[in-house]
Amino acid sequence: xxxxxxxxxxxxxxxxxxxxxxxxxxxxxxxxxxxxxxxxxxxxxxxxxxxxxxxxxxxxxxxxxxxxxxxxxxxxxxxxxxxxxxxxxxxxxxxxxxxxxxxxxxxxxxxxxxxxxxxxxxxxxxxxxxxxxxxxxxxxxxxxxxxxxxxxxxxxxxxxxxxxxxxxxxxxxxxxxxxxxxxxxxxxxxxxxxxxxxxxxxxxxxxxxxxxxxxxxxxxxxxxxxxxxxxxxxxxxxxxxxxxxxxxxxxxxxxxxxxxxxxxxxxxxxxxxxxxxxxxxxxxxxxxxxxxxxxxxxxxxxxxxxxxxxxxxxxxxxxxxxxxxxxxxxxxxxxxxxxxxxxxxxxxxxxxxxxxxxxxxxxxxxxxxxxxxxxxxxxxxxxxxxxxxxxxxxxxxx
Numbered sequence: 252x253x254x255x256x257x258x259x260x261x262x263x264x265x266x267x268x269x270x271x272x273x274x275x276x277x278x279x280x281x282x283x284x285x286x287x288x289x290x291x292x293x294x295x296x297x298x299x300x301x302x303x304x305x306x307x308x309x310x311x312x313x314x315x316x317x318x319x320x321x322x323x324x325x326x327x328x329x330x331x332x333x334x335x336x337x338x339x340x341x342x343x344x345x346x347x348x349x350x351x352x353x354x355x356x357x358x359x360x361x362x363x364x365x366x367x368x369x370x371x372x373x374x375x376x377x378x379x380x381x382x383x384x385x386x387x388x389x390x391x392x393x394x395x396x397x398x399x400x401x402x403x404x405x406x407x408x409x410x411x412x413x414x415x416x417x418x419x420x421x422x423x424x425x426x427x428x429x430x431x432x433x434x435x436x437x438x439x440x441x442x443x444x445x446x447x448x449x450x451x452x453x454x455x456x457x458x459x460x461x462x463x464x465x466x467x468x469x470x471x472x473x474x475x476x477x478x479x480x481x482x483x484x485x486x487x488x489x490x491x492x493x494x495x496x497x498x499x500x501x502x503x504x505x506x507x508x509x510x511x512x513x514x515x516x517x518x519x520x521x522x523x524x525x526x527x528x529x530x531x532x533x534x535x536x537x538x539x540x541x542x543x544x545x546x547x548x549x550x551x552x553x554x555x556x557x558x559x560x561x562x563x564x565x566x567x568x569x570x571x572x573x574x575x576x577x578x579x580x581x582x583x584x585x586x587x588x589x590x591x592x593x594x595x596x597x598x599x600x601x602x603x604x605x606x607x608x609x610x611x612x613x614x615x616x617x618x619x620x621x622x623x624x625x626x627x628x629x630x631x632x633x634x635x636x637x638x639x640x641x642x643x644x645x646x647x648x649x
Contacts, residue, residue, distance in 0.1 A: 282343045285320060286406025288391040289367055290356035295326040297367065299333040300354075301345070302395050302406050320404045322396050330370040347376040352406040353383045353428065356391050357446070363483035365435070372432060379429040382410055385477050385484065387448040394447055397471050409471055413445055416473050421494045421506025421522070423476040435482060438615055439600025442479040446487055447471055480594035480619060488584065495580040496588070498522070499529055499542055499597055510576045512555035519552040520573055520635075531603040531625075533610045538621050540599050542581060542629040548573065550638040559638065566635050573633040582629045593623040 288300035302320050323340055327333035337345060353371065371377050386394045395405050416422040423445040434442040450470045476493040477484050488496060494506055503525045509517045527544035550559065550569065559565045588596060600618045604611040614621045 282341055283346050283349050285349060285404055286352045286354065286395055286409075287347075287350060287371075288354040288356075288386070288395045289330070289359065290386075290389070290391045291358055292326040296328045297330065297333070298324060298326050298391075299330060299337070300324045300392055300395055301337065302404070303341075303345075304349075304404065320406075322392060324392065330367045331374075334370075334374075347374065348378070350377055350381050351410050353381055354386050354391050354394050354406075354409075354447075355383065355444075356388055357385050357477075357484060358388045360385050360444070360477065360479075360484035363481070365482055368428075368432065371428065379432075380427045382413060383426050383428055383431055383444055384409065384413070385444050385446045387446070387474065390449050393449050394471055397449060405471070409447065412471070412473065417497075418504050419507075420490075421497050421503065422473060422490060423493045424497060424500060424502050435479075437601065439595065439602075439604045439611070439618060440598040441485075441594035441596045441619070443596050444477045444479070444484075446474045446477050448474040478588060478592045478594050478596045480592060485592040485594045486588075488588075492584045492587065495584040496596070498525065498544065498546075498577070498581055499585075507551070508573075508577065508580075510572060512553065512558045516554040517552075518550065518555065518558065518569065520548045520569075521551045522546050522548045523636075529597055529599060529602060530606065531599050533603075533607060536613075538599070538603065538614070538625045540585070540622075540625050540627045542585070542627075542631075544577075544581075544630070545632045545634070546577065547634045547636055549636060561638065566638075570633045570635050573635070574631045577633065578629050578631045581631070582627060585627055585629075589623045589625070589627075593619050595619060595622040599625075 283304040284301050285304050286300075286302040288302075290298050290300075292298040300322055301324075302322050304320050323337055325333050325337050325340070327336060334345060334347070359365075371381075372379065384394075394409070397405055398408075410425075413423070413425040417424055423443070426442075426444050431442050431444060434440050448471075450472045473490065475487050475489045476496070477487050479485060494508075497503055498506065506522045507519060508522060509519045512518045524547040525544060527542075529540070529542050531538045531540055533539075553559050559569065585597065588594065595618065599622060600611070604615075611618075
C-alpha cells in the first residue's frame with residue numbers, strides 16, 4: 252500500500268515537472284515591441300504606431316543588413332482594438348512585455364485626452380515602469396523612426412537619452428507611467444512629462460543609411476518639460492527652465508550652470524549635491540511658499556582674468572554670486588509656472604497636505620488657484636568645494 256502511494260506521488264510529481272506554461276510561446280513565434288506612439292487619427296479616434304524589433308539583426312550570423320527595427324501603424328478607436336487589428340499586417344504574435352517608451356502627440360495632451368492610458372495600465376503584458384514623452388505635434392512617427400549611429404532602435408535611444416540628460420545636466424526627470432498616473436490622481440501635485448522634437452528633420456533620418464553616417468543631421472532632441480493641469484498639458488518649460496525647476500525636485504542629481512564674470516565672459520559651476528526642502532506655511536488663511544536649499548558645487552571653468560586665484564575670499568565671492576544667480580533662477584521659473592500654468596508641479600500642495608492636512612482640506616478643491624496667487628520665498632546656500640587643478644584663468648600671451 253505504501254509503495255503504491257509512493258508510485259502515485261512520483262507520477263503526479265513528474266506530471267507537474269513536465270507541464271509547461273499555458274501561455275508560453277517560442278521566441279520565433281513573437282514580435283517584440285519596443286515603443287508605442289499615439290496621435291489623433293483622421294479616419295478613427297487614434298493613429299497607433301508600434302516599433303518592432305528585428306531580432307535577427309542582433310545575431311551576427313543571421314544579419315541581413317536591414318534596419319534593426321521598423322514601425323507599423325493603424326487607425327483605431329481604442330488601443331485594445333489596435334493591438335489585435337495590427338496582426339493583419341504582421342505574421343506573429345505582438346509581444347508588449349518589453350515595451351520601453353510611450354510617445355504621445357502634444358495635440359492629444361493639450362486636449363486632455365488620456366483615455367488610451369486605461370488599456371496600457373490594464374494590459375497584463377505592459378509594465379508600469381515604461382517611460383513617457385510628449386512629441387511635437389505631428390512628429391510621433393518621426394520620433395519613433397529616426398535612428399543614429401550609436402543606437403539604431405529609436406525608442407531605446409530616447410530612453411537612454413532621457414536618463415543620461417537627467418543625470419548629467421539636471422534636465423527633466425524621466426517620468427514612468429506609474430508616476431504620471433499617480434500624480435494625475437494625487438491632490439497637491441501636478442503631473443510633468445518630458446517633451447521631445449526632431450532637429451533638422453529630413454527623410455534621411457529614418458533610413459538605415461542614417462545609422463552608418465559620420466555626420467548626423469536628424470536627431471531626436473529633448474525639448475523641455477510639459478506641465479499638466481487637470482489632466483491637460485498647460486504649458487512647456489524650455490530646457491534651461493526645466494533645469495532650474497528640477498533643482499527643487501527631490502530627485503535632483505547633478506547639473507551644470509553658468510554665470511557672468513565679465514562682459515561676454517563666464518564661469519561655469521557644476522552643482523553636485525542638494526539638501527533642503529520645499530514647504531508651505533498658512534498665514535491668515537493663505538498659503539506662503541518656501542524653498543530652502545543647500546547646494547555644493549565645483550568650479551569647472553573660468554574665462555575671466557583675475558577672477559579666481561584660489562584664495563578664501565575668491566571662494567566666498569563665487570559662493571555669494573552663485574547664491575544670488577541660483578535664487579533668482581529658481582524664483583523666476585516658479586513664478587512663471589504660477590503665472591502661466593497655474594499648476595503645482597513642485598508638490599507644494601502635497602507638502603501642506605502632509606504637514607497641515609486640516610488647513611489643506613479647506614482649500615483642496617482650489618489648490619492650483621491658491622498656488623498661483625501665493626507669495627514665494629527662496630533661500631539658497633552654496634558651498635564651493637573644489638576648483639580643479641588650476642586657479643587662474645587661461646591667459647594667452649599677445
